[in-house]
Amino acid sequence: MEAAAPTPDRPHIKFWPKRLPRELVVPETSLWFNLEVSARRYPRKPAALFFGRELTFLELHRQAEALAGWLQQRGVRRGDRVLVYLQNCPQYMVAFYAVLRADAVVVPVNPMNRAEEFKHYISDPEAKVAICSADLAAHVEAANAELPESQRLEHLVVTRYADAMPEQFDTPAEAPPAAMEAWLRSDPPLPAWATRWADALAERRVPGPATAQADDLAVMPYTSGTTGLPKGCMHTHRTIMHNTIGGGQWGHGSAETVTLGVVPMFHITGMQYCLLSPIYSGATVVIMPRWDRELAGQWISRYKVTHWTCIPTMIIDLLGSPNMARFDLSSLRYLSGGGAAMPQAVAERLHQQYGLLFAEGYGLTETAAPSHANPPERPKLQCLGMPIFGVDARVVDPVTLEELPPGEVGEILIHGPMVFKGYWRQPEATQAAFVDIDGKRFFRSGDLGRMDEDGYFFLTDRLKRMINASGFKVWPAEVEALLYQHPDVQEACIIASRDAYRGESVKAVIVLKQHAKGKTSEEQIVAWARENMAAYKYPRSVEFVDALPKSGSGKVMWRLLQDQENQRVAAAA
Structure with a gap:
Protein backbone atom coordinates (compact mmCIF):
# COMPACT_ATOMS: atom_id res chain seq x y z
CA MET A 1 0.00 0.00 0.00
CA GLU A 2 1.51 3.34 -0.99
CA ALA A 3 2.09 5.91 1.71
CA ALA A 4 -0.27 8.83 1.64
CA ALA A 5 1.07 12.33 1.21
CA PRO A 6 1.47 14.51 4.30
CA THR A 7 -1.50 16.70 5.14
CA PRO A 8 -1.95 19.29 7.92
CA ASP A 9 -3.58 16.66 10.13
CA ARG A 10 -1.09 13.90 9.23
CA PRO A 11 2.34 15.53 9.00
CA HIS A 12 4.02 12.43 10.45
CA ILE A 13 3.65 10.69 7.08
CA LYS A 14 6.70 12.65 5.96
CA PHE A 15 8.76 10.84 8.59
CA TRP A 16 7.11 7.43 8.33
CA PRO A 17 9.79 4.69 7.97
CA LYS A 18 10.02 3.75 4.29
CA ARG A 19 10.45 0.09 5.22
CA LEU A 20 6.98 -0.08 6.77
CA PRO A 21 3.46 -0.17 5.29
CA ARG A 22 0.99 2.44 6.50
CA GLU A 23 -1.56 -0.22 7.41
CA LEU A 24 -1.36 -3.91 8.21
CA VAL A 25 -3.19 -6.85 6.70
CA VAL A 26 -3.96 -8.87 9.83
CA PRO A 27 -4.61 -12.64 9.66
CA GLU A 28 -8.21 -13.79 10.19
CA THR A 29 -6.98 -16.43 12.62
CA SER A 30 -6.79 -16.86 16.39
CA LEU A 31 -3.83 -16.05 18.60
CA TRP A 32 -3.53 -19.78 19.31
CA PHE A 33 -2.83 -20.41 15.62
CA ASN A 34 0.31 -18.25 15.93
CA LEU A 35 1.82 -20.78 18.33
CA GLU A 36 0.71 -23.68 16.17
CA VAL A 37 2.55 -22.18 13.19
CA SER A 38 5.74 -21.38 15.12
CA ALA A 39 5.79 -24.87 16.69
CA ARG A 40 5.71 -26.34 13.17
CA ARG A 41 8.30 -23.91 11.83
CA TYR A 42 10.75 -23.90 14.75
CA PRO A 43 10.07 -27.04 16.81
CA ARG A 44 13.52 -27.29 18.40
CA LYS A 45 14.11 -23.54 18.79
CA PRO A 46 13.76 -22.17 22.35
CA ALA A 47 10.65 -20.07 22.78
CA ALA A 48 11.88 -19.26 26.29
CA LEU A 49 15.06 -19.39 28.35
CA PHE A 50 14.57 -19.41 32.12
CA PHE A 51 17.76 -19.42 34.17
CA GLY A 52 19.44 -21.35 31.37
CA ARG A 53 16.71 -23.94 30.85
CA GLU A 54 15.06 -24.05 27.43
CA LEU A 55 11.38 -24.41 26.60
CA THR A 56 11.15 -25.18 22.89
CA PHE A 57 8.26 -24.12 20.70
CA LEU A 58 7.27 -27.78 20.29
CA GLU A 59 7.25 -28.38 24.06
CA LEU A 60 5.37 -25.14 24.68
CA HIS A 61 2.74 -26.28 22.19
CA ARG A 62 2.55 -29.76 23.76
CA GLN A 63 2.14 -28.44 27.31
CA ALA A 64 -0.44 -25.83 26.26
CA GLU A 65 -2.53 -28.51 24.55
CA ALA A 66 -2.36 -30.79 27.60
CA LEU A 67 -3.39 -27.98 29.96
CA ALA A 68 -6.17 -26.92 27.56
CA GLY A 69 -7.50 -30.48 27.65
CA TRP A 70 -7.38 -30.44 31.46
CA LEU A 71 -9.30 -27.14 31.54
CA GLN A 72 -11.99 -28.45 29.20
CA GLN A 73 -12.29 -31.67 31.20
CA ARG A 74 -12.94 -29.48 34.28
CA GLY A 75 -15.76 -27.68 32.54
CA VAL A 76 -14.14 -24.69 30.83
CA ARG A 77 -16.16 -23.84 27.75
CA ARG A 78 -15.89 -21.41 24.88
CA GLY A 79 -15.89 -17.82 26.15
CA ASP A 80 -15.35 -18.73 29.82
CA ARG A 81 -12.91 -16.52 31.72
CA VAL A 82 -9.81 -18.09 33.28
CA LEU A 83 -7.55 -16.17 35.69
CA VAL A 84 -3.77 -16.23 35.18
CA TYR A 85 -2.02 -14.98 38.33
CA LEU A 86 1.74 -15.38 37.88
CA GLN A 87 5.01 -13.52 37.60
CA ASN A 88 6.92 -13.89 34.34
CA CYS A 89 7.89 -17.52 33.78
CA PRO A 90 7.57 -20.19 31.07
CA GLN A 91 4.41 -21.45 32.77
CA TYR A 92 2.83 -18.08 32.06
CA MET A 93 3.33 -18.71 28.34
CA VAL A 94 1.88 -22.21 28.65
CA ALA A 95 -1.12 -21.07 30.71
CA PHE A 96 -1.90 -18.15 28.40
CA TYR A 97 -1.97 -20.27 25.28
CA ALA A 98 -3.73 -23.16 27.03
CA VAL A 99 -6.65 -20.87 27.85
CA LEU A 100 -6.76 -19.68 24.24
CA ARG A 101 -6.57 -23.30 22.99
CA ALA A 102 -9.58 -24.10 25.18
CA ASP A 103 -11.46 -21.31 23.30
CA ALA A 104 -11.65 -19.43 26.60
CA VAL A 105 -10.66 -15.89 27.64
CA VAL A 106 -7.44 -15.03 29.51
CA VAL A 107 -7.92 -12.71 32.48
CA PRO A 108 -4.38 -11.65 33.50
CA VAL A 109 -4.12 -10.59 37.14
CA ASN A 110 -1.30 -8.53 38.61
CA PRO A 111 0.64 -10.93 40.90
CA MET A 112 1.26 -8.06 43.31
CA ASN A 113 -2.44 -8.00 44.18
CA ARG A 114 -3.35 -9.32 47.61
CA ALA A 115 -6.37 -11.36 48.70
CA GLU A 116 -8.67 -8.37 49.25
CA GLU A 117 -7.95 -7.09 45.74
CA PHE A 118 -8.11 -10.55 44.17
CA LYS A 119 -11.74 -11.12 45.16
CA HIS A 120 -12.90 -8.72 42.46
CA TYR A 121 -11.05 -10.71 39.77
CA ILE A 122 -12.97 -13.83 40.75
CA SER A 123 -16.42 -12.30 41.05
CA ASP A 124 -16.52 -9.70 38.29
CA PRO A 125 -15.57 -11.92 35.31
CA GLU A 126 -17.39 -14.85 36.95
CA ALA A 127 -14.29 -17.01 36.74
CA LYS A 128 -14.40 -20.62 37.89
CA VAL A 129 -10.77 -21.56 37.26
CA ALA A 130 -7.48 -19.86 38.18
CA ILE A 131 -3.85 -20.67 37.44
CA CYS A 132 -1.33 -19.28 39.92
CA SER A 133 2.09 -19.71 41.50
CA ALA A 134 2.61 -21.50 44.80
CA ASP A 135 3.48 -18.30 46.65
CA LEU A 136 0.16 -16.74 45.63
CA ALA A 137 -2.11 -19.73 46.31
CA ALA A 138 -2.82 -18.54 49.85
CA HIS A 139 -4.17 -15.23 48.47
CA VAL A 140 -6.45 -17.14 46.11
CA GLU A 141 -7.67 -19.35 48.95
CA ALA A 142 -8.35 -16.39 51.26
CA ALA A 143 -10.14 -14.38 48.55
CA ASN A 144 -12.23 -17.35 47.47
CA ALA A 145 -13.32 -18.15 51.02
CA GLU A 146 -14.71 -14.65 51.53
CA LEU A 147 -17.00 -14.81 48.49
CA PRO A 148 -20.51 -16.28 48.43
CA GLU A 149 -20.39 -19.93 47.42
CA SER A 150 -22.08 -19.21 44.08
CA GLN A 151 -19.25 -16.84 43.08
CA ARG A 152 -16.29 -18.97 44.10
CA LEU A 153 -13.63 -20.58 41.97
CA GLU A 154 -14.07 -24.32 41.47
CA HIS A 155 -10.60 -25.28 40.30
CA LEU A 156 -7.06 -24.01 40.92
CA VAL A 157 -3.87 -25.05 39.14
CA VAL A 158 -0.69 -24.20 41.05
CA THR A 159 2.88 -24.17 39.77
CA ARG A 160 6.23 -23.52 41.41
CA TYR A 161 8.60 -21.33 39.43
CA ALA A 162 11.21 -24.01 40.08
CA ASP A 163 9.13 -26.38 37.91
CA ALA A 164 10.64 -24.61 34.88
CA MET A 165 14.16 -24.10 36.31
CA PRO A 166 17.22 -26.35 36.19
CA GLU A 167 18.19 -28.14 39.40
CA GLN A 168 21.66 -26.67 39.07
CA PHE A 169 22.95 -23.75 37.05
CA ASP A 170 25.55 -24.25 34.34
CA THR A 171 27.30 -20.98 35.14
CA PRO A 172 27.13 -18.36 37.91
CA ALA A 173 25.82 -15.89 35.30
CA GLU A 174 22.57 -17.87 35.04
CA ALA A 175 21.95 -18.03 38.78
CA PRO A 176 19.59 -15.61 40.55
CA PRO A 177 20.53 -13.80 43.78
CA ALA A 178 20.09 -15.97 46.87
CA ALA A 179 16.91 -14.23 48.02
CA MET A 180 15.32 -14.55 44.59
CA GLU A 181 16.26 -18.23 44.33
CA ALA A 182 14.72 -18.96 47.74
CA TRP A 183 11.46 -17.39 46.53
CA LEU A 184 11.55 -19.23 43.19
CA ARG A 185 12.14 -22.61 44.83
CA SER A 186 9.69 -22.11 47.71
CA ASP A 187 7.08 -24.84 48.16
CA PRO A 188 4.45 -23.64 50.64
CA PRO A 189 1.44 -25.78 51.60
CA LEU A 190 -1.32 -25.59 49.00
CA PRO A 191 -5.11 -25.42 49.39
CA ALA A 192 -6.65 -28.89 49.52
CA TRP A 193 -8.65 -28.22 46.34
CA ALA A 194 -5.61 -27.18 44.27
CA THR A 195 -4.10 -29.29 41.48
CA ARG A 196 -0.35 -29.21 41.00
CA TRP A 197 0.90 -28.10 37.59
CA ALA A 198 2.79 -31.32 36.89
CA ASP A 199 -0.26 -33.42 37.78
CA ALA A 200 -2.50 -31.44 35.43
CA LEU A 201 -0.08 -31.89 32.53
CA ALA A 202 0.47 -35.57 33.40
CA GLU A 203 -3.18 -36.34 32.66
CA ARG A 204 -2.37 -35.66 28.99
CA ARG A 205 -5.90 -34.60 28.20
CA VAL A 206 -6.59 -33.90 24.53
CA PRO A 207 -8.68 -30.77 23.93
CA GLY A 208 -11.52 -30.60 21.45
CA PRO A 209 -11.10 -28.79 18.13
CA ALA A 210 -10.00 -25.17 18.35
CA THR A 211 -12.97 -23.09 17.23
CA ALA A 212 -12.16 -19.51 18.31
CA GLN A 213 -12.66 -16.90 15.59
CA ALA A 214 -10.95 -13.54 15.05
CA ASP A 215 -13.78 -11.56 16.64
CA ASP A 216 -14.23 -13.78 19.69
CA LEU A 217 -13.03 -12.47 23.04
CA ALA A 218 -9.44 -13.54 23.73
CA VAL A 219 -8.00 -11.47 26.56
CA MET A 220 -9.64 -9.35 29.25
CA PRO A 221 -7.05 -7.33 31.17
CA TYR A 222 -8.42 -5.10 33.91
CA THR A 223 -7.86 -1.38 34.22
CA SER A 224 -8.99 0.95 36.96
CA GLY A 225 -10.36 4.43 36.56
CA THR A 226 -11.44 7.55 38.36
CA THR A 227 -14.27 5.78 40.14
CA GLY A 228 -15.14 2.28 41.25
CA LEU A 229 -13.37 -1.04 40.99
CA PRO A 230 -11.18 -2.17 38.05
CA LYS A 231 -13.00 -2.80 34.77
CA GLY A 232 -12.35 -5.61 32.29
CA CYS A 233 -11.20 -4.43 28.85
CA MET A 234 -12.70 -6.71 26.21
CA HIS A 235 -10.13 -7.56 23.54
CA THR A 236 -10.71 -9.97 20.69
CA HIS A 237 -8.16 -12.08 18.85
CA ARG A 238 -8.29 -9.43 16.11
CA THR A 239 -7.67 -6.37 18.29
CA ILE A 240 -4.75 -8.08 20.06
CA MET A 241 -3.36 -9.54 16.83
CA HIS A 242 -2.86 -6.12 15.28
CA ASN A 243 -0.19 -5.00 17.74
CA THR A 244 1.20 -8.53 18.07
CA ILE A 245 2.22 -8.26 14.43
CA GLY A 246 2.76 -4.52 14.27
CA GLY A 247 5.03 -4.38 17.31
CA GLY A 248 7.42 -6.84 15.72
CA GLN A 249 7.48 -5.07 12.37
CA TRP A 250 8.01 -1.65 13.95
CA GLY A 251 11.03 -2.83 15.96
CA HIS A 252 12.75 -5.02 13.34
CA GLY A 253 11.54 -8.23 15.00
CA SER A 254 12.17 -11.65 13.44
CA ALA A 255 12.89 -15.28 14.31
CA GLU A 256 16.46 -14.19 15.02
CA THR A 257 15.30 -11.81 17.75
CA VAL A 258 16.28 -12.49 21.37
CA THR A 259 14.08 -10.49 23.75
CA LEU A 260 14.68 -9.74 27.42
CA GLY A 261 11.28 -10.48 28.94
CA VAL A 262 11.22 -8.50 32.18
CA VAL A 263 8.22 -6.18 31.70
CA PRO A 264 5.39 -8.09 33.46
CA MET A 265 3.39 -10.34 31.13
CA PHE A 266 0.17 -9.56 33.00
CA HIS A 267 0.59 -5.96 31.80
CA ILE A 268 -0.55 -5.23 28.26
CA THR A 269 2.94 -4.07 27.21
CA GLY A 270 4.70 -7.17 28.54
CA MET A 271 1.95 -9.34 27.10
CA GLN A 272 2.58 -7.97 23.62
CA TYR A 273 6.38 -7.63 23.59
CA CYS A 274 7.45 -10.51 25.89
CA LEU A 275 4.84 -13.09 24.94
CA LEU A 276 2.55 -12.63 21.94
CA SER A 277 4.82 -10.92 19.42
CA PRO A 278 7.80 -13.24 20.03
CA ILE A 279 5.56 -16.31 19.67
CA TYR A 280 4.21 -14.97 16.39
CA SER A 281 7.65 -14.27 14.93
CA GLY A 282 9.44 -17.30 16.37
CA ALA A 283 11.73 -15.22 18.60
CA THR A 284 13.32 -16.35 21.87
CA VAL A 285 12.39 -14.68 25.17
CA VAL A 286 14.91 -14.62 28.01
CA ILE A 287 12.46 -14.51 30.89
CA MET A 288 13.12 -12.58 34.11
CA PRO A 289 10.56 -13.17 36.88
CA ARG A 290 11.57 -9.99 38.70
CA TRP A 291 13.83 -7.07 37.91
CA ASP A 292 17.43 -7.40 39.04
CA ARG A 293 19.99 -5.17 37.35
CA GLU A 294 22.95 -7.53 37.78
CA LEU A 295 21.01 -10.45 36.33
CA ALA A 296 19.79 -8.27 33.47
CA GLY A 297 23.33 -7.20 32.61
CA GLN A 298 24.62 -10.76 32.79
CA TRP A 299 21.82 -12.19 30.65
CA ILE A 300 22.00 -9.48 27.98
CA SER A 301 25.70 -10.32 27.72
CA ARG A 302 25.37 -14.12 27.84
CA TYR A 303 22.35 -14.62 25.59
CA LYS A 304 23.14 -11.81 23.13
CA VAL A 305 19.81 -10.06 23.71
CA THR A 306 18.83 -7.98 20.67
CA HIS A 307 15.52 -6.40 21.80
CA TRP A 308 14.53 -4.96 25.14
CA THR A 309 11.21 -3.25 25.86
CA CYS A 310 11.37 -1.78 29.33
CA ILE A 311 10.60 1.04 31.71
CA PRO A 312 13.21 3.85 31.76
CA THR A 313 13.80 3.32 35.49
CA MET A 314 15.21 -0.13 34.63
CA ILE A 315 17.81 1.40 32.32
CA ILE A 316 18.67 4.05 34.91
CA ASP A 317 19.15 1.27 37.48
CA LEU A 318 21.26 -0.86 35.11
CA LEU A 319 23.53 2.05 34.21
CA GLY A 320 24.08 2.60 37.92
CA SER A 321 25.49 -0.89 38.44
CA PRO A 322 29.09 -1.00 39.69
CA ASN A 323 29.59 -3.91 37.27
CA MET A 324 28.42 -1.96 34.23
CA ALA A 325 31.87 -2.03 32.59
CA ARG A 326 31.77 -5.86 32.58
CA PHE A 327 28.45 -6.11 30.78
CA ASP A 328 28.44 -6.48 27.00
CA LEU A 329 25.50 -4.59 25.48
CA SER A 330 26.81 -4.78 21.91
CA SER A 331 24.10 -7.24 20.82
CA LEU A 332 21.25 -4.80 21.59
CA ARG A 333 19.65 -3.44 18.43
CA TYR A 334 16.29 -2.13 19.61
CA LEU A 335 15.53 -0.44 22.90
CA SER A 336 12.00 0.76 23.53
CA GLY A 337 9.56 1.41 26.31
CA GLY A 338 7.16 3.75 28.00
CA GLY A 339 5.30 4.33 31.22
CA ALA A 340 7.60 7.21 32.13
CA ALA A 341 9.70 9.73 30.21
CA MET A 342 13.31 8.85 29.47
CA PRO A 343 15.58 11.53 31.00
CA GLN A 344 17.61 13.30 28.32
CA ALA A 345 20.93 12.77 30.12
CA VAL A 346 20.34 9.01 30.29
CA ALA A 347 19.31 8.86 26.63
CA GLU A 348 22.43 10.77 25.62
CA ARG A 349 24.64 8.38 27.60
CA LEU A 350 22.98 5.39 25.91
CA HIS A 351 23.66 6.89 22.51
CA GLN A 352 27.21 8.06 23.16
CA GLN A 353 28.46 4.96 24.99
CA TYR A 354 26.46 2.20 23.35
CA GLY A 355 25.13 3.66 20.09
CA LEU A 356 21.55 3.00 21.21
CA LEU A 357 18.53 5.20 20.57
CA PHE A 358 15.65 4.79 22.98
CA ALA A 359 12.29 4.70 21.17
CA GLU A 360 9.47 5.68 23.52
CA GLY A 361 5.91 4.64 22.83
CA TYR A 362 2.42 5.29 24.11
CA GLY A 363 -0.61 3.14 24.60
CA LEU A 364 -3.18 1.96 27.10
CA THR A 365 -4.78 -1.29 28.15
CA GLU A 366 -7.73 -0.22 26.01
CA THR A 367 -5.48 0.03 22.92
CA ALA A 368 -3.70 -3.32 23.39
CA ALA A 369 -0.43 -1.44 24.12
CA PRO A 370 0.89 0.98 21.46
CA SER A 371 -1.23 3.42 19.55
CA HIS A 372 1.80 5.67 19.11
CA ALA A 373 5.51 4.91 18.81
CA ASN A 374 8.74 6.61 17.93
CA PRO A 375 10.30 5.15 14.79
CA PRO A 376 13.69 3.72 15.80
CA GLU A 377 15.21 5.58 12.84
CA ARG A 378 14.08 8.98 14.14
CA PRO A 379 12.98 9.00 17.80
CA LYS A 380 12.33 12.14 19.83
CA LEU A 381 12.91 12.29 23.57
CA GLN A 382 10.10 12.66 26.12
CA CYS A 383 7.77 12.02 23.19
CA LEU A 384 4.92 9.56 22.66
CA GLY A 385 5.84 9.11 19.01
CA MET A 386 3.60 9.12 15.96
CA PRO A 387 0.33 7.22 15.36
CA ILE A 388 1.22 3.68 14.24
CA PHE A 389 -0.32 1.39 11.61
CA GLY A 390 -3.90 2.34 10.78
CA VAL A 391 -4.29 4.75 13.71
CA ASP A 392 -6.10 8.06 13.42
CA ALA A 393 -5.13 10.10 16.50
CA ARG A 462 -4.01 13.98 32.56
CA LEU A 463 -7.72 14.53 32.55
CA LYS A 464 -8.06 11.31 34.48
CA ARG A 465 -6.86 11.24 38.05
CA MET A 466 -3.98 8.79 37.95
CA ILE A 467 -0.52 8.33 39.49
CA ASN A 468 2.36 6.88 37.48
CA ALA A 469 4.77 5.03 39.76
CA SER A 470 7.67 3.53 37.77
CA GLY A 471 5.31 2.86 34.89
CA PHE A 472 2.59 1.27 37.04
CA LYS A 473 -0.73 3.09 36.91
CA VAL A 474 -2.21 3.75 40.33
CA TRP A 475 -5.83 4.88 40.42
CA PRO A 476 -6.52 6.91 43.59
CA ALA A 477 -10.17 5.86 43.84
CA GLU A 478 -9.15 2.22 44.17
CA VAL A 479 -6.55 2.92 46.88
CA GLU A 480 -9.02 5.14 48.76
CA ALA A 481 -11.64 2.39 48.68
CA LEU A 482 -9.16 -0.04 50.25
CA LEU A 483 -8.06 2.49 52.90
CA TYR A 484 -11.66 2.93 54.02
CA GLN A 485 -11.54 -0.68 55.21
CA HIS A 486 -8.99 0.33 57.88
CA PRO A 487 -10.84 0.58 61.21
CA ASP A 488 -9.18 3.90 62.11
CA VAL A 489 -9.70 5.77 58.82
CA GLN A 490 -12.59 8.22 58.68
CA GLU A 491 -11.74 9.81 55.31
CA ALA A 492 -8.90 9.44 52.81
CA CYS A 493 -7.66 11.21 49.72
CA ILE A 494 -4.85 9.87 47.55
CA ILE A 495 -2.50 12.25 45.73
CA ALA A 496 0.84 11.98 43.92
CA SER A 497 4.12 12.81 45.59
CA ARG A 498 7.24 13.46 43.54
CA ASP A 499 9.82 10.68 43.69
CA ALA A 500 13.34 11.04 42.29
CA TYR A 501 13.51 7.37 41.28
CA ARG A 502 9.93 6.25 40.67
CA GLY A 503 8.79 9.53 39.10
CA GLU A 504 5.68 9.65 41.26
CA SER A 505 4.78 7.95 44.50
CA VAL A 506 1.51 7.46 46.37
CA LYS A 507 0.64 9.71 49.30
CA ALA A 508 -2.43 9.40 51.54
CA VAL A 509 -4.03 12.40 53.21
CA ILE A 510 -6.15 10.95 56.02
CA VAL A 511 -8.69 12.05 58.60
CA LEU A 512 -8.61 9.60 61.51
CA LYS A 513 -11.67 8.51 63.45
CA GLN A 514 -11.98 10.18 66.84
CA HIS A 515 -10.89 7.12 68.85
CA ALA A 516 -7.68 6.78 66.79
CA LYS A 517 -6.42 10.37 66.96
CA GLY A 518 -3.09 10.56 68.73
CA LYS A 519 -2.89 6.75 68.86
CA THR A 520 -2.57 5.58 65.27
CA SER A 521 0.68 6.54 63.53
CA GLU A 522 1.53 7.18 59.89
CA GLU A 523 3.82 4.15 60.00
CA GLN A 524 0.97 1.91 61.14
CA ILE A 525 -1.22 3.05 58.24
CA VAL A 526 1.61 2.39 55.77
CA ALA A 527 2.26 -1.05 57.29
CA TRP A 528 -1.43 -1.98 57.06
CA ALA A 529 -1.61 -0.78 53.45
CA ARG A 530 1.49 -2.80 52.55
CA GLU A 531 -0.23 -5.93 53.85
CA ASN A 532 -3.47 -5.30 51.96
CA MET A 533 -2.40 -3.73 48.66
CA ALA A 534 -0.11 -4.46 45.75
CA ALA A 535 3.45 -3.29 46.29
CA TYR A 536 3.30 -0.53 43.68
CA LYS A 537 -0.03 0.73 45.01
CA TYR A 538 0.25 1.24 48.76
CA PRO A 539 0.94 4.77 50.10
CA ARG A 540 4.62 5.43 50.80
CA SER A 541 3.74 8.45 52.93
CA VAL A 542 0.79 9.52 55.05
CA GLU A 543 -0.34 12.94 56.26
CA PHE A 544 -2.99 13.31 58.95
CA VAL A 545 -5.35 16.30 58.73
CA ASP A 546 -8.37 17.39 60.73
CA ALA A 547 -10.58 17.64 57.62
CA LEU A 548 -10.38 17.24 53.86
CA PRO A 549 -11.27 20.28 51.73
CA LYS A 550 -14.64 19.83 50.02
CA SER A 551 -16.64 21.59 47.36
CA GLY A 552 -20.16 22.95 47.82
CA SER A 553 -21.52 19.61 46.61
CA GLY A 554 -19.49 17.73 49.21
CA LYS A 555 -16.84 16.31 46.85
CA VAL A 556 -13.29 16.10 48.14
CA MET A 557 -11.14 18.73 46.40
CA TRP A 558 -8.24 16.44 45.61
CA ARG A 559 -6.82 18.92 43.11
CA LEU A 560 -6.33 21.48 45.90
CA LEU A 561 -4.46 18.90 47.99
CA GLN A 562 -2.37 17.98 44.96
CA ASP A 563 -1.49 21.61 44.30
CA GLN A 564 -0.48 22.07 47.95
CA GLU A 565 1.77 19.00 47.71
CA ASN A 566 3.37 20.28 44.50
CA GLN A 567 4.02 23.66 46.10
CA ARG A 568 5.56 22.01 49.15
CA VAL A 569 7.91 19.94 46.98
CA ALA A 570 8.83 22.99 44.89
CA ALA A 571 9.60 25.02 48.03
CA ALA A 572 11.77 22.24 49.43
CA ALA A 573 13.66 21.99 46.15
Missing part, protein backbone atom coordinates in the same frame (compact mmCIF):
# COMPACT_ATOMS: atom_id res chain seq x y z
CA ARG A 394 -6.35 13.61 17.16
CA VAL A 395 -5.92 16.33 19.77
CA VAL A 396 -9.27 17.91 20.57
CA ASP A 397 -10.84 20.34 22.99
CA PRO A 398 -12.10 18.04 25.81
CA VAL A 399 -15.43 19.90 26.00
CA THR A 400 -16.31 20.84 22.41
CA LEU A 401 -14.35 17.96 20.80
CA GLU A 402 -13.14 20.45 18.20
CA GLU A 403 -9.81 19.37 16.69
CA LEU A 404 -6.92 21.62 17.71
CA PRO A 405 -3.98 22.73 15.57
CA PRO A 406 -0.37 21.59 16.19
CA GLY A 407 1.11 22.95 19.40
CA GLU A 408 -2.19 23.36 21.26
CA VAL A 409 -2.97 21.12 24.24
CA GLY A 410 -6.12 19.00 24.29
CA GLU A 411 -7.34 15.47 24.89
CA ILE A 412 -5.81 12.69 22.79
CA LEU A 413 -8.41 10.64 20.91
CA ILE A 414 -7.56 7.31 19.27
CA HIS A 415 -9.25 5.41 16.46
CA GLY A 416 -7.61 2.21 15.26
CA PRO A 417 -7.88 -1.55 14.75
CA MET A 418 -6.33 -2.31 18.14
CA VAL A 419 -8.89 -0.39 20.21
CA PHE A 420 -10.86 -2.58 22.61
CA LYS A 421 -14.56 -3.38 22.25
CA GLY A 422 -15.68 -1.97 25.58
CA TYR A 423 -15.68 -2.62 29.32
CA TRP A 424 -17.00 -5.96 30.57
CA ARG A 425 -20.64 -5.53 31.58
CA GLN A 426 -20.19 -1.76 31.95
CA PRO A 427 -22.33 -0.22 29.19
CA GLU A 428 -22.36 3.27 30.72
CA ALA A 429 -18.57 3.34 31.18
CA THR A 430 -18.16 2.04 27.64
CA GLN A 431 -20.42 4.72 26.21
CA ALA A 432 -18.54 7.44 28.11
CA ALA A 433 -15.20 6.14 26.79
CA PHE A 434 -16.04 6.69 23.12
CA VAL A 435 -17.11 9.54 20.88
CA ASP A 436 -18.10 9.54 17.20
CA ILE A 437 -16.35 12.02 14.92
CA ASP A 438 -16.51 12.00 11.11
CA GLY A 439 -18.22 8.62 11.20
CA LYS A 440 -15.41 7.07 13.24
CA ARG A 441 -15.50 5.73 16.80
CA PHE A 442 -12.71 7.35 18.83
CA PHE A 443 -11.52 6.22 22.25
CA ARG A 444 -11.10 9.06 24.75
CA SER A 445 -7.69 8.48 26.32
CA GLY A 446 -8.20 10.91 29.19
CA ASP A 447 -4.67 12.14 28.55
CA LEU A 448 -3.88 15.72 27.62
CA GLY A 449 -1.24 16.25 24.98
CA ARG A 450 -0.18 18.15 21.90
CA MET A 451 1.04 17.33 18.42
CA ASP A 452 4.09 19.10 17.04
CA GLU A 453 4.61 20.27 13.46
CA ASP A 454 6.14 16.89 12.53
CA GLY A 455 3.08 14.97 13.72
CA TYR A 456 4.75 13.57 16.86
CA PHE A 457 2.61 13.53 20.02
CA PHE A 458 3.63 14.70 23.49
CA LEU A 459 1.96 14.08 26.84
CA THR A 460 1.39 17.19 28.96
CA ASP A 461 -1.11 16.26 31.69
